[in-house]
Structures are given as C-alpha cells and as structure tokens.
Amino acid sequence: MRINNVRAAAVMEGVVRADRNTKRLLRHIRRGEIALICHDDLDEPAAEGLLRSGVKAVINSGRTMTSAFPHDGPLLLLREGIPIYEIDESSFELLQDGERIRIRDGTLTGLHAELVCYPFGYEEWERLKRTGERMYPLTLLGFAENTLHYAANELNSLTRPLTLPELNNPLETRDVLVVSRGSGCREDLAALRHYIRSAKPVLVGVDGGADVLVSQGYVPDLIIGDMDSVSDQTLRVGAQLLVHAYPDGWAPGLERIRQLGLASDTVAAPGTSEDLALRLSYEQGAARIVIVGSHSEPIDFLKKGRAGMASTLLVRMLVGHKLIDAKGASLWGSKKSQLHKFAAIVEGGALWRTSPYR
Template sequence: MRLPLARAIRGVGRPGRKTKKLIPLLRRGDIAIIDHPDIDIVCANALIDRRVAAVVNCAVSLTGRYPAAGPGAILAAGIPIFDSAGPELMESIAPDTMIEIREDGGIYEGGRRIAVARPFTHALLEEALARARANISVEMEAFVRNTLDYLSEEWPLLFDEHALPELRTRIHGRDVLIVVRGEGYREDLQAILPYVRDKRPVLVGVDGGADALLEMRLRPDIILGDMDSVSDEALRCGAEVIVHGYPRPLASAEPEDEAAQAPGLVRTRKLGVPASVLRALGTSEDVAMILMERKGARLIVLVGSHFSLQDFLDKGRKGMSSTFLSRLKVGSILVDAKGVSRLYHRGWRILDIVWLLVGAVTLTLVILSVSDSARAFIDLLAVRLQLWLRHL
C-alpha cells in the first residue's frame, strides 16, 4: 500500500457539496473535493471506483460519532484523504482547476495556497474508530428512542389508503424487483441476474437504483424517488417516473405549490420528462415497497436496502420507524436480497472437470465416426507421426 504523504499530489480539483452528485463527474486522476462528515461506505466505494488521486474533505472524515466505514475503505485502496479543509474551500476553487496538495496538507492553485487540510493518516483513523466504538451505545439509544417516538406519528403508513398514481406497467400478480443503491447493491444484483432473466420481474429503481439497473443493461420500468441522485440518462430511458413528495399539509390559507411539496418535479419538468407525484410518509425505498404491495405484487425482491443501524447512520437518519412499518406491511411477500452475493460461491469441482473431459472425448469420437474427412485427417496425422518416429 502506498503511503498517502509520499509526494505532492497534482490533479484537477472537482468540488461538489453533495458527494453522490459529484461522483458521476469524476474522472481517473481527479482530486475529489467533498463536504462529507463521516464518509459512508457507498460513497467511499464509488470514489474508489472512479480511481481518484486523492480526496479532500472540507468536513471531518470520521467524527467519532459512529464507526463509519468509508474513510478506512478509501485509505485501504491507497487513496490519500485530506480533511478538515473548511467550507471556504468550496467557494475558493472553480471546477476543473489544476491544484496541488503538498506533504503538510497545503492546497495550492497556481502556486498560491488556498487552503490547509489535515492529512488523514491510519493513526488518526484508528484513534477516531476507538472513539466511535465507545460512543456507539449512545447513538444506539438515541436511535431507538427516536424510532419509538416517530412510530406514533407514522403508523398510518400501515393503513393509509390514499389514492395512488395510475401506472401503465402491470403490477398485479407479478414479481417486482426494487433496486436501491445501498452497500453491496452491484454484487447482489449480479448474483440474482439469473432470476431476473428467468422471471422477468417489474424493475423499479429507487433514485440512483435506476442507474444501477442500467449498469447491468436492464431498463427500469419505474423510477421512484425525490430525484436527487438519479442521472439524466436514467430519467430519459423511457421508464415511468414517480416523484416522491411530502405528505399534503393540513388546511392552509396559502395556495399549494406542488413543486415545493415534491422538489423532484422541478428537475423532471426541466428535462421534459413526464412524472406523477406520490405523497407519502417514509423514505422513497419504503414508499416503493408500499406502492408495489398495494398494486398487487406477487413477490417483492429488494436489492441494496437500508435496514441496519450502520445503514441509517450513514444516511444521516435518526430513526427507522417508517422502514419498520413498511416491512411489517409487506413482510409476507418481501424477499430482502441484501448480502445474497456473499452467501455461496461455487468453484470448479474435480467431478465437473471429469465430466467436461468425458464430454469432449465423446464429442470427438462421434465426429470421427460420422465424418470421412475427419477420419482422413487423423490417418494423415498418423502417417506423419510414423515418418517422424522412423527418422529419430
């Protein structure tokens, strides 16, 4: 593993306040400039896949609040991290500007120092992880209390029968595959591709999950979410688009602004993509499950889901009441495929190799028995072999 501070690092600095929006713009050798406290593993893996030269974080990469796995993964991939650069860096650097990061963490543009960051070393990583492990019980207690508090407000998610958008895709009686771009989504989706090809389920991408489907050369039938992380290409792929909106407010004297209650509409309208709005409590992932259940899905298969404490802390959520309730509602038809790629990897067995050789020999014998030209070719080889042996 290379040392992160062995030399000055030069590259094009690409700033982005939202890491998931910045990632598609990154190229190999770029310096990613983010503002991301407690870097989560999904964003970390995406930065690694982009093969950036370094990561500059305006925030603290690992605060010690909980053991976020992202910083460790980035360092393990040999990509140096410089953090605590301050929010001013986002304003002081223009996109596509060549910058240099020196050994002491100084960040330079054209020979002028524009910021100073802290080299985030393995020693700092271990120190922060130790604090995080000591604090996880505090986070767990706060998380559970928040979940219980919001259960009393979000329980209508189980019974609310408000009107649903009309879909041109038939759902009733069919399998549905819902893809969320959570940890391990790519490997799990790859693992169940035989199921997808055989059963041909309805394909639902939750925000960036639509791009995950397209990566596998699968066109989503439906895209649902607040449209903050799905690409323009995915939105234009021909799928039905459903914008997740906030629940309708109580009676108000002010006229309702539909786009204010469903911010994703601004983007779909700008792209000229027709979209319907579904107002509901919970995350887009929860809403997708509830929608498919109410539309009569026979089975719901979920890839890349968020359900662990780590998942929710990575997402910045303080509770999981809506997820708990939505899984209660659809539990009898839900198959969570998270981690299925780690379940079983079958390698070549000796018996497989034996059967392969037997098949090859059998096929050769069959060809020789029915083909005159093949027999003539073998006879010619035999004659040449005899002549060669006589000259030895």
C-alpha cells in the same frame, strides 16, 4: 484488524470539482479530478461512487468519520490508493469549482487561498472506528428513541393508501425486484441473474439503484425517488418516473426532471424513497417483493445523517410477510449454487426476512 499505514503522495496536484452534495458531484466530476466534498461519515456507496468516477483524491471539509458509530466508507478509498485530505468546514467556499490546486507538506494552495489540510489515513480510520464501536450503543439509544417517537406519530399514515398514477406495468400478482443503492448492491444483483431470468420480476430502481440495474444490462420499469443520485442517461432509458414528494406535496426532484424534458408523476409519502417503493409494491398487490441494496439497520441511516428510521420500521412491519431481503446474496456459496438456491427460495415461497426488528 491491523492495516499498515500508507502515506499520501508527497505532492498532489489537480483540478478541483466541488459540491457539498456528494451525490450531485458524482454526476459531473471527471476522471482524474480531485473531489471537494462536505460529507460527515463518508459512507460506502459514496466512496464506491467516487471510485467509479476515477477521482484522483478526495478533499473533505466535513468529518470523514465522526466516531459516533463504526463504518468502512473511507477504507474503500484508502485500499485503492485514493488519498483523503480534511480541511476546515469554513474553508470549503475558499476553493472554486474547476480551479487547479496543489497539496504539499500539509498545505493546500489554490488560486486565492492557502489552507492547512490534514491527511486522513489508515491510522485515523482504525482509531476512529475503534472509538465508534465504543460509542455506538450510546448513539443507538438516541436513534431508537427518535425512531419510536416518530413511529407513533406516523402510524396512522399506513392506514391511508398512497395516491398513485396508473402504472405502465401492473404489479398485481407479479414479483417485484426493488434495487436501492446500498452496500453490496452490485454484487448481490449480479448473484440474482438466474432468478431474474426465471421469474421476470418488475424492475424498480430507487434513485441510484436504477443506475445499478442499467450497469448490468437491465432496463428498469419504474424509477422512484427524489432523483438526486440517478444519472441523466438512466432517466432517459424509458422507465416510468415517479418523483418522491414530501407529505405536503413538495417534490425537490421535480425540477431536474422538467429540465431534462421528461414526463413524470409525483407520489407523496413520508419516509425514504426505498420505503415508498416497498409500500407501492405492496399496495399494488405484488406477489413477492425482493429487495437488493436495502437500508434496514440503524447504521445504514446514521451514515446518511438520519436521526431515526420510523417510516422504515413501519413499512417493514407492513410488507414483511411478502418481503425477501437479498442483502448478502453474493456470499451464498458458489455462483451456480447461490443462483439456484435463491430461485428455490422465491419459487417455493419461503420468505427470507432480514430486518433489525427480529
């Protein structure tokens, strides 16, 4: 694909909002501000979040693309005219949250620092994506070795049921719709309106996936995760909150919930919060589990900086006979036909399983 290069603005000025954690930054950045992040391989959900926040520009002290694998995160920003600049990682601390900066002729000037910055444009994205395509098989080799090694170690954990609190909405014999904040989740959820109206599934938001549900007029029954990417407003809609804890019981997200004065329970489990949501639904006797915005392939995990996907491999093997992955549902022909097609798939019991293991 050939894309014409677009020059960044000759002069860029604005207020910087800084946080090394992009998810956390999205909770407090304001429209028209400049995002200062430290994000290797800027992924699509992060780019979409920055766009929805109305950022003026993005300054990244990480490597916007490492070229270890191909992805389109930066492209989403560039297509909308949002310039991306890169600075050295060591320069992040030289800029203060809330200060006003100016970028001109490759120089970033702040209150107490003058830094070299480099525009990241279409040409860089194209070049690094091509390199990523060549490098991906080698990256995948290490990823697969990591996955298989840890899968062997974690296999026994599947035989031990989760320790769960009593759920406000029992899942037994019910359809469960799990919404995670993966690529295309908003469009795919919108494509399932007819299914949601007819099946009335229990709605489970995984971290920022709960915001996606609320943005389309739904109230999640459960919100599961480490609570690092879901908004305060969504946490207050009345859903039952289950904070994902590590197997040793440590739950990093619990402090935020306490600061908001909200009630919650913790659930200890290995793997991702999405894995926990699928496993919980399965163990609680869900008739079918439909997932939107899933993370089910190696690149999904590489974009999050994860070296493997052992838990996801095992959980997908466990729940696969009940799992319907709605990734790409928005592409199923016309809106009317795709809604009825999905409803027919679910109601007929024909389980569409999409996974990287087939």
